[in-house]
Each structure stands twice: as C-alpha cells, then as structure tokens.
Amino acid sequence: MHILKTLTLRGPNYWSIRRTKLIVMRLDLEDLTEKYSNTLPGFYDGLVKVLPSLIEHYCSPSRRGGFLERVKEGTLMGHIVEHVALELQELAGMPVGFGRTRETAEPGVFNVVFEYADEQAGRYAGRAAVRLCNSIVQTGTYPPEEIKQDLQDLRELAANAALGPSTESIITEVEARKIPWMPLSARAMVQLGHGAKQKRIQATLTDYSSILGVELACDKEGTKTVLRDAGIPVPRGTVIQYLDELEEAIEDVGGYPIVIKPLDGNHGRGITININDWDKAKEAYTLASDASKTRNTIVERYYKGNDHRILAINGKVVAVAERIPAHVVGNGESTISELIDLTNRDPHRGEGHDNILTKIVLDKTATDILLAQGYTLDSVLAKGDRAYLRATANLSTGGIAIDRTDDIHPENIWIAERVVKTIGLDIAGLDVVTPDISKPLRETNGVIVEVNAAPGFRMHVCPSQGLPRNVGAAVLDMLFPSGESPRIPIVAITGTNGKTTTTRLTAHLFRQTDKVVGYTTTDGIYIGEYLVEKGDTTGPQSAQVILKDPTVEVAVLETARGGILRSGLAFDTCNVGVVLNIAADHLGLGDINTIEQMAQVKSVVAEVASAGGYAVLNADDPLVAAMAEKVKAKVAYFSMSPDNPIVLEHARRGGLAAIYEQGYLSLMEGDWRLRVEEARKIPVTMGGMAPFMIANALAACLTAFAQGVDIEQIRQGLRTFRPSADQTPGRMNLFDLGRTHALIDYAHNPASYEALGGFVRNWQGERLGVVGGPGDRRDEDLILLGELSAKMFDRAIVKEDEDRRGRDRGEVADLILEGMKRVDTNFSCKTILDEREAILAGLESVSEGGLVVILPESVSGAIALIQEKQTAQNNGHREGVISQRATSEV
Numbered sequence: 001m002h003i004l005k006t007l008t009l010r011g012p013n014y015w016s017i018r019r020t021k022l023i024v025m026r027l028d029l030e031d032l033t034e035k036y037s038n039t040l041p042g043f044y045d046g047l048v049k050v051l052p053s054l055i056e057h058y059c060s061p062s063r064r065g066g067f068l069e070r071v072k073e074g075t076l077m078g079h080i081v082e083h084v085a086l087e088l089q090e091l092a093g094m095p096v097g098f099g100r101t102r103e104t105a106e107p108g109v110f111n112v113v114f115e116y117a118d119e120q121a122g123r124y125a126g127r128a129a130v131r132l133c134n135s136i137v138q139t140g141t142y143p144p145e146e147i148k149q150d151l152q153d154l155r156e157l158a159a160n161a162a163l164g165p166s167t168e169s170i171i172t173e174v175e176a177r178k179i180p181w182m183p184l185s186a187r188a189m190v191q192l193g194h195g196a197k198q199k200r201i202q203a204t205l206t207d208y209s210s211i212l213g214v215e216l217a218c219d220k221e222g223t224k225t226v227l228r229d230a231g232i233p234v235p236r237g238t239v240i241q242y243l244d245e246l247e248e249a250i251e252d253v254g255g256y257p258i259v260i261k262p263l264d265g266n267h268g269r270g271i272t273i274n275i276n277d278w279d280k281a282k283e284a285y286t287l288a289s290d291a292s293k294t295r296n297t298i299v300e301r302y303y304k305g306n307d308h309r310i311l312a313i314n315g316k317v318v319a320v321a322e323r324i325p326a327h328v329v330g331n332g333e334s335t336i337s338e339l340i341d342l343t344n345r346d347p348h349r350g351e352g353h354d355n356i357l358t359k360i361v362l363d364k365t366a367t368d369i370l371l372a373q374g375y376t377l378d379s380v381l382a383k384g385d386r387a388y389l390r391a392t393a394n395l396s397t398g399g400i401a402i403d404r405t406d407d408i409h410p411e412n413i414w415i416a417e418r419v420v421k422t423i424g425l426d427i428a429g430l431d432v433v434t435p436d437i438s439k440p441l442r443e444t445n446g447v448i449v450e451v452n453a454a455p456g457f458r459m460h461v462c463p464s465q466g467l468p469r470n471v472g473a474a475v476l477d478m479l480f481p482s483g484e485s486p487r488i489p490i491v492a493i494t495g496t497n498g499k500t501t502t503t504r505l506t507a508h509l510f511r512q513t514d515k516v517v518g519y520t521t522t523d524g525i526y527i528g529e530y531l532v533e534k535g536d537t538t539g540p541q542s543a544q545v546i547l548k549d550p551t552v553e554v555a556v557l558e559t560a561r562g563g564i565l566r567s568g569l570a571f572d573t574c575n576v577g578v579v580l581n582i583a584a585d586h587l588g589l590g591d592i593n594t595i596e597q598m599a600q601v602k603s604v605v606a607e608v609a610s611a612g613g614y615a616v617l618n619a620d621d622p623l624v625a626a627m628a629e630k631v632k633a634k635v636a637y638f639s640m641s642p643d644n645p646i647v648l649e650h651a652r653r654g655g656l657a658a659i660y661e662q663g664y665l666s667l668m669e670g671d672w673r674l675r676v677e678e679a680r681k682i683p684v685t686m687g688g689m690a691p692f693m694i695a696n697a698l699a700a701c702l703t704a705f706a707q708g709v710d711i712e713q714i715r716q717g718l719r720t721f722r723p724s725a726d727q728t729p730g731r732m733n734l735f736d737l738g739r740t741h742a743l744i745d746y747a748h749n750p751a752s753y754e755a756l757g758g759f760v761r762n763w764q765g766e767r768l769g770v771v772g773g774p775g776d777r778r779d780e781d782l783i784l785l786g787e788l789s790a791k792m793f794d795r796a797i798v799k800e801d802e803d804r805r806g807r808d809r810g811e812v813a814d815l816i817l818e819g820m821k822r823v824d825t826n827f828s829c830k831t832i833l834d835e836r837e838a839i840l841a842g843l844e845s846v847s848e849g850g851l852v853v854i855l856p857e858s859v860s861g862a863i864a865l866i867q868e869k870q871t872a873q874n875n876g877h878r879e880g881v882i883s884q885r886a887t888s889e890v
Contacts, residue, residue: 001029001077003130004109008119011540011568012608014601015113019098020568023085023122025112026104026591027130029077032137033108036074044072046136047080050147053091057083077133078103078110084129085114085122092154094121104591111591121157128154163190165356166204166457173472179486180572182544192479193486194571195518195552199479204427204454206479213424217453220263220298223423230422232415233447237300239263246285247278249299257302260284262292273391274302303433303447307393308404310412310430311460311471312420314478317413319460319469320405320437326360326390326398330381336370337362337377340389348462352396356462360389360398401459403466404437411440419448426478429455488552489707490571493699494559494605495580495618496598497752499538501723501731502580502696503558505684508721509704510554512713518546519556523729527552539563540570547571561601565590569608576703577609577633578616580696582623583751587778599623609633614656614706616699619646636706638698640691642666658702660694665718667705676701677715683722686732689762692755693723693732729859732759735866742843742852742869744862748774750781753788756853760792766850769793770842772835772857775805775812782812786819793853795828796820799838801857809833839865 007024009015015022029035037043047054048068057067067083082099089096094117101112116122128150135142163171167190174181174192181192189202199207205214216222224234236253240246250258260281261271270291272284288297311319328339340360343349348356360366362377366389370376375387393399412432420428434446441447460469480486491510493503500521507519507526518527520542525532527549533542538560546555547570559569582599592598606615606627612634618624619637625646628635635655639647642661647668650657654670664675665682680688684697701714723732733744747756760767769792773785789796798813798820813831820827832838835857842852843866856862 001027001032001130001134003127004028006123006126007566008123009568011570012572012604013568014565014604015100016098017604017607019115020572021116021119022113023116023126025126027078027081027110027112029108029110032077036076037071037080038074040137042140043136046140047071050132050136050142051084051087054083054087057087078112081129081133082112082114084132085125088125088128088150088154089117089121092121092151092158094118094158105593118158118161120161121154124154124157164203165461167201169457169461170201170472170475173470173476177476191548194547195488195555196550197486197488198550204457206426206475208426208478209453210424214453216423217425217428217451218264220450223451226422227419227448230418232419233441235300235303235447235449237298239296239298241296243282243285246281246299250281253299253301259300259302260288261298262288263296263298264293271392303445305433305435305444305446308432308434308437309459310416310432311455312416312428312430313471313474314426315417315421317408317416318474319471320408321401321459321463322404322437323393323395323459324400324402325388325393327386327388328381330383330385332383333380335378335380336375336387339381356458357400357464358396358398366390395456395458400464403463403469405469407438409438409440412437415441419451423451425453427455427475428452489554490574491556491576491578491703492559492574492605493557493578493580494602496583496749497755498580498692498696499558501684501693501728502578502699503556504728505697505700505721506703507556509700509709509714509717510556512717513709515553516551517554517556518549518552520546521558540567543570559605561598564601564604569604573608573610575610575613576616576706577605578699578703579603579606579618579624579627580699581618581621581751583749584781589776595623603627603630606631616703616706619644636702638695638702640695656706658698660698663688665694665698665701667702674711676711677718682718686734686759690732690759692758729863733863735870737869739848740846740850740852742854742866744854744856744859744866746859747855750784750788753785753792757788757792760851760853763851766847767793768842768846768850768852769796770799770838770852770854771796771816772799772801772855773812773816774801775807779815782815783819786816787823789816790820790823790827797838797842798829798831799835800833802835836861836865843869
C-alpha cells in the first residue's frame with residue numbers, strides 16, 4: 001500500500017467540528033484491498049510484538065483491548081494504519097485519540113483520518129504507520145531500531161514545535177477560556193483573539209510591555225540607581241569596563257565577599273557569587289566581561305541569603321518561588337558523577353527550556369564549584385549531604401524551585417509592587433536575596449538584586465515543591481480585563497451559488513455602521529474600501545489575513561468547499577453561519593460524490609455558529625433546512641415564499657426569518673413583521689427581475705439584522721449596493737450597449753444556470769447565450785448545462801475554457817451541444833471554441849433590443865472586451881454628433 005495524498009486540517013472540518021487538528025491520508029491498499037488482517041499470516045502476532053501498547057485502544061467494542069480484538073477477528077489495513085499512527089504519537093509523548101477510516105468511491109482507496117498534536121509529527125506518524133504495517137505484512141515484524149528511530153524523530157519534531165514553558169502556560173489558560181489564538185510568522189509572537197480585539201505576546205512580553213521599562217530592566221546598573229533613589233533596598237555596587245578598575249571597585253562596595261556579573265546578561269550567564277579573594281575576582285571578571293555585549297561588568301557586595309523570584313503581573317504580586325542552585329544529594333553509595341546521571345534521568349528534566357526542569361550540565365564551572373566545596377566528581381557524598389554544581393539558582397542551569405507564594409511578608413509584597421511600577425513593567429520577575437522571605441527585607445538585610453523583563457514562568461507553574469500557580473490567568477486578566485471579549489463578529493457564508501454577491505452585500509450592510517469590515521471573496525481580500533489581495537480568496541489562509549488584521553472590526557468570510565476539505569475553517573466559531581443553497585457542483589472532487597455529502601461539507605459553517613449566534617438557513621432548500629437539526633446556534637430562515645411551512649412553524653415558535661412577500665423583502669419574528677424594502681428598489685435584484693438575487697438579499701439583510709444592524713442602516717445598504725463590474729465582477733453585470741445589452745455572469749453549474757434563467761426569461765427581446773462549462777465536471781453535468789441553455793435562450797454559441805482540465809479540445813462543447821439537441825433538435829446553436837471570438841460573434845449577431853448572456857471562464861477578460869465595445873461605441877457616437885454639428889453650421 002502507498003500514500004496518494006496527505007492533507008493537514010487545522011480547524012473545524014468535514015470529519016469533525018470539535019477535533020480541529022487532523023491528518024487526512026488518502027491511502028491506496030493495492031494488494032491488500034479486501035484482505036482482512038485475520039487472513040494475513042503472522043500479522044496479529046507481529047503487530048502485538050512491535051506495539052504491545054495497542055492493548056489500550058478501545059475502538060468500537062468500547063473496552064480495553066477492543067482494537068486488537070478487531071485485528072484478530074479481521075479488519076482492513078486502513079483501519080489498522082489509523083490506530084498505529086495514533087499510538088506512535090502517544091508513545092512519543094503526544095496524547096491523541098480521535099481517528100476514523102472511510103473507503104472512497106475508488107476501490108481499495110481509503111481516507112485514513114487521525115488526530116495530531118503537532119502537524120509535522122502527525123504527518124510523520126502517518127508515513128511511519130504505513131511503513132510499519134507494510135513491514136509486518138511482508139516480514140512478520142518491524143525492526144526495533146526502526147521504531148526506536150521513528151519515536152526519536154517524533155519526539156524531536158514535537159520538541160522543535162513546542163512553544164516553551166512560559167508561552168505554553170499562557171496558551172493553556174487561553175484554551176481553557178476558549179480564546180482563539182494563532183502563531184504569527186515572525187519573532188515567535190502569538191496572537192490572542194481576532195482583528196481589532198487581538199492582543200499579542202512574545203513569551204512573557206505583551207502588548208502592554210513598555211519599551212522604556214524593558215530597556216531599563218536590561219540596564220542592571222540603571223535599574224539599581226532608579227530603585228536606590230526610590231528608597232528600595234538594593235546591593236551596593238559599581239560598573240567597570242577594565243580589569244585595572246577592579247581593585248578599586250571592590251573597595252568601593254565595602255570589600256569581600258562580592259558578586260561579579262555582566263551588565264547586560266541573562267539566565268545567570270557570567271555570574272560568580274561569594275568571591276572572597278583577588279584571584280577568584282580576576283577570574284570572575286573575565287567570565288563576566290566575556291558574557292557582556294558591552295564588555296561592562298558589575299561589581300556588587302555579596303548578600304547572604306536564599307535566592308527568591310517574585311513574579312508581578314499588572315502591578316500585583318502573583319507568585320513567589322525560592323530557587324535552589326543545581327545540586328545533588330548524597331545517598332552514601334554513589335559518586336557525584338553518578339548522582340548527576342541519576343538526577344538527569346528524571347523525566348521532568350529536559351534540554352534547555354523544553355521541560356519543567358533542565359538537565360544539569362557538567363562543565364568547568366560545575367567542577368570549579370565542586371572543588372570550592374572540597375569535592376570532585378568521584379567524591380561519594382554521605383547520605384543527605386548536598387553538593388552544589390552552580391553558584392546561581394537559575395532553572396535554566398539545572399536549579400529547582402520551591403513555591404513560597406503563601407509565605408511572603410506583606411511588606412515585601414508592597415516593596416515588590418512599588419518596584420515594578422517604578423521600573424514600568426507589566427510583567428516582571430524580581431530577584432530577591434533574603435534569609436527569610438516571610439520577614440521584612442529591612443529586618444533580614446535583604447535586597448532586590450535584579451528586575452527582569454520577560455521572566456520565565458516555569459518555576460511558578462511547575463515548582464519542584466509546593467503549589468503550582470496559574471500565572472497565565474493573571475496575564476489574561478490583564479490583557480482582557482472584566483470579561484472584555486477577544487473576538488470580533490464573524491459571519492461565514494457558504495453555498496453552491498450566490499456566495500460572493502451575498503458576502504459583498506452583507507459586508508456593505510455592516511459598513512453602514514461605520515465599522516471597519518474585512519471580507520474575503522472569489523475576487524479578493526478586502527478591508528474597508530480597499531483591495532488587499534486579488535484572486536480566489538475563499539480559503540482559510542485568506543480568512544486569517546482578515547482575522548489577523550488589527551484594524552478589522554467585523555469579518556465577513558466567503559467560505560468555499562475546497563478550503564473546508566483541504567484545511568478546515570480558519571476559525572473555531574462564528575457569530576453567524578450562512579448556508580445559501582446546495583446543488584450538484586464539484587461532485588466527484590475531493591471524494592465528495594453525492595449531493596448529500598456536499599451538504600455535509602457546507603453544514604460545517606452552520607455547525608460552528610456559536611450558541612449565542614445564528615445559523616441562517618435557506619428554508620426553500622430541503623438539504624439546507626435540515627441542517628437546523630445539527631446546529632447549536634439559534635436558527636433564522638429565509639424564504640422566497642411567505643407560505644413556506646418551515647418558516648410558518650418557525651415563526652409560530654417565535655423564530656426569526658426573512659421572506660419575500662408581495663414584492664417586498666420582509667423580516668419577521670413571531671407575530672412581528674416588518675417590510676424592509678421593495679425588491680424593485682434594490683439594485684442587486686435587477687429591478688426585482690432576478691429571483692436568486694432577491695434570495696441573496698434576504699440572506700444578507702437577515703444576517704445583518706441578527707447581528708444588531710439597525711433597520712434603517714440595512715435599508716440604506718440595500719439601496720446603495722450596486723452589482724457593477726467593479727463592485728461584483730462576474731455577478732450579474734449588465735451593460736447597456738445602446739442597441740443591445742450584454743450580461744456577464746459566472747454561472748458554471750446547473751443550479752446557477754437555473755437561477756440565471758429566472759432573470760433571462762423576463763427579458764423582452766432576443767436572448768442569445770455564449771455558454772460553456774468547466775472540463776472537470778461530469779459528462780451528465782455538461783449535458784445538463786446544454787439542456788438548461790436550450791430552455792433559457794433563443795439561440796446559443798458554445799465556447800470552451802482555455803483550461804480544459806484534462807479534456808480533449810471540443811469534448812466539453814460537444815457534450816453541451818448534445819444537451820441542447822436533446823431538448824430541441826432544431827435549436828439554433830453553433831460552436832466557436834475560442835472564448836473571445838465567441839463573445840464578439842454574439843455581440844455582433846444579436847438583434848436590436850436583444851440580450852447577450854456571456855458565461856465566461858475569464859470574467860476580467862469578458863468585462864474588458866465589453867468595455868472596449870462600449871468605449872468604441874461612445875467614441876463613434878461623439879464623432880457622429882460632431883459631424884452633424886459641422887454639417888449644420890455649413
């Protein structure tokens with residue numbers, strides 16, 4: 001078997017609304033098609049030997065060992081690959097559990113769907129699962145070194161993608177509060193919330209972090225000066241740049257013992273404490289100078305006591321930890337070297353910041369500190385004796401932390417909160433040396449040693465001893481105070497036809513509220529009045545452009561089936577999910593082969609509408625109306641018929657709806673009814689002659705009303721939105737060419753042809769169609785386009801798209817012609833394959849007062865051609881007027 005294609009889903013999707021992180025692997029079983037696991041010699045035993053932990057998989061029997069029972073009884077290989085991919089991730093420390101496997105319409109080809117924690121690791125797990133199963137089928141086993149390498153690679157992928165413990169602690173609270181978040185593409189920044197409501201963090205720096213405060217905190221001597229001036233207890237110290245200044249500096253701070261550290265260091269690098277002689281002082285100076293970017297070093301008086309970190313957020317102390325330098329404790333038997341190895345085997349210890357604790361590193365600094373205590377690596381410590389391997393207590397060098405939040409004296413809290421406000425930091429870590437944090441610093445000769453911007457949260461979230469503190473909650477309380485919402489209103493619009501027009505009209509209605517509206521369509525991404533990016537932008541990547549923009553106050557997102565299938569939605573929930581209609585279009589693509597499956601794809605938009613929001617559904621479309629059963633949001637229906645039984649029953653229950661009655665677009669809720677506007681006064685409805693445009697307008701005004709837009713603003717928006725080639729290119733663009741008219745519309749499927757026919761049949765005069773169809777549609781779909789054309793037009797010119805999508809030249813045209821002749825063997829039609837030539841032929845041959853309906857592949861090309869025609873016509877008209885005037889003057 002082999003993998004045909006792999007998709008990574010990152011939001012609510014066709015397979016699951018709640019499980020948003022899924023791998024979809026299209027797997028061809030090849031020779032294993034229809035071969036059940038119980039018919040493969042030795043497969044069960046081989047699988048259990050390689051992955052005995054699969055016993056924990058429940059599967060459909062819903063009990064421990066249920067999956068292995070299925071394997072023993074007989075199941076297909078796609079199902080097994082799904083479970084193996086999940087288990088490999090579990091063994092690599094990434095908890096996942098959801099999966100499902102479904103056969104496609106292509107025999108032997110399955111969609112294997114499984115959850116991932118990290119997307120790169122998830123894709124790797126899928127490939128490894130196929131390798132493993134293939135190997136067991138062929139050889140009865142999977143080499144131990146191979147699975148060992150797979151798990152090592154998976155762990156490395158997970159570690160590389162990890163956010164870091166401080167960021168992770170904030171994101172854990174973000175997810176608990178259901179705040180949307182997304183990583184940004186630069187400087188490890190993370191966005192919390194959407195649009196104008198967003199906040200950003202970078203580790204423990206936030207939008208509120210003052211650059212002045214950060215710069216001052218990085219200037220250790222400047223910090224000390226400011227605090228000393230404020231009456232805060234700080235160490236006596238001075239800054240030097242050259243070795244020959246050291247001796248005088250030691251005298252200035254009062255003599256030994258001293259501390260020497262870099263002026264601009266961090267994580268304890270280059271610091272030496274408790275120096276008591278000249279030789280050690282010179283050595284410490286070199287170490288500090290090398291670690292300093294400016295080569296400046298600080299010489300300070302050494303204060304005896306324990307190292308503490310006080311964390312303050314938004315001016316308040318939220319956590320306190322006592323930090324103990326990296327050390328080992330004797331057992332009376334092991335050498336210090338062996339004790340270090342034993343300590344580093346603790347699963348909570350990792351490399352750098354990738355775990356709760358950091359492994360102890362043996363280097364010259366460690367051995368020197370041991371020697372100062374009278375030990376070597378071969379020394380055997382007595383039981384209970386402690387040997388230190390670092391002078392400083394940073395967790396990043398192997399130290400541990402003990403929570404002291406409940407022990408700190410109130411006066412010390414008062415001092416700490418003065419310090420952070422004096423320095424000007426929203427989040428700060430204060431390093432305090434005192435023998436007893438439960439007593440005032442003035443009684444213990446304690447001092448504030450440093451103030452740190454962007455402090456680590458590890459020691460508070462996961463202390464080695466004591467209560468963990470949810471410091472991430474304090475960060476979010478600061479960023480989003482008093483329940484301030486991190487979300488902007490999101491409207492998602494889907495359906496087979498009418499999405500772009502409805503999206504643009506809905507955005508226009510919201511713009512009447514003077515809010516900045518960002519919207520995506522098949523034409524491009526727009527913010528306010530401006531185009532951000534041109535092209536088909538109906539997928540999740542385009543939606544994220546809107547949701548990341550800090551100026552956007554309302555998002556209106558056209559949401560196409562392709563993006564839902566390829567990546568899922570770009571948002572976890574929306575305020576309004578609109579489903580316009582479901583028709584047979586794009587069937588056979590992406591393993592969506594029936595109209596019912598297409599409805600399931602589109603229903604994702606309705607299902608993610610929030611409980612306090614609305615699912616706006618077309619009551620005239622049975623597949624759309626049925627979606628009401630699956631949504632958690634309130635339902636609002638729209639209908640072209642005031643007598644629609646679904647709407648009448650919905651209104652009887654007090655529900656919200658929009659209907660078309662007696663030529664008016666009306667809103668109704670229970671017994672309340674309001675006429676919004678007469679259809680003929682709404683430009684998008686083409687004077688009330690385009691029923692499908694009326695339906696689009698109903699959906700748009702219902703959506704706006706559900707989101708609190710004032711009726712007068714809705715009415716004004718409906719009157720001022722014009723379906724021009726600039727505003728809605730390819731959507732019912734009607735051009736007056738003087739003696740004739742031309743209509744350009746991007747209808748390309750049977751449903752859109754039928755909708756277009758509602759307008760065309762109202763035209764008084766000859767109706768000429770220039771028609772075609774996409775080559776990736778089924779033969780029966782193209783034939784149906786021909787049948788609909790014969791019923792809609794008096795005569796037609798059949799052309800072909802330049803991109804035939806795998807079809808032979810003339811094949812699509814022949815199928816459309818076949819459909820026309822099925823309706824009327826005498827129907828007047830001819831073939832001109834080139835689109836430009838076909839359009840010109842139609843414009844030149846249509847009779848006076850007639851309408852040429854152009855259904856182009858290239859909307860922009862067709863519009864440009866019509867505009868050339870208009871320009872030439874206008875120039876000719878002006879020349880004629882000038883000639884008449886000249887003749888008159890003569």
